[in-house]
Amino acid sequence: MTAQIHVPSLLTRAGAVSALTLAAVGGTLLAPGAVTEAQAATTHASKALKVAASKKGSPYGYGAVGPSRFDCSGLTLYSYKKAGKKLPRTAQQQYNKTRHISASSRQQGDLVFFHAGSSVYHVGIYAGNGKIWHSPKTGSVVKLQKIWTKSVWYGRVR
8 A cells, every 4th residue: 555645734744836736746645755556566576586586496396385395386475475475376376366467567576477378387486587486397496497488478466
């Protein structure tokens, strides 16, 4: 939620002329130190990305949600939980819960969903430069890897 100061409360602080100018250009002003919804999402995403990176080398475990073993959606769930956001358990459920964004809008910390047709089968956390942190498969570990296919969708955790 964004902290806002409304025009009437500004009359005593900024004077009538400043308040009227503010009203003409938008009606509300962010309070100093307030965080917008977009900034909050970026903060959660950046924290989740750091958590995922900190799990580098942790072994894959089918159905595992951490703190020492992960499957793909277990890593994203764990990372976002540590960043203060709740996600559902599976990659498909996580895709359904996120705000879908274009590849050109993707940012570090967004989720990358791998799909075949309309079915999501894998998820990772976008790290920038076409790479993701993910827990790929049995016998592997959490690692940073280049996105290997164009069959991906992007989602932003709300």
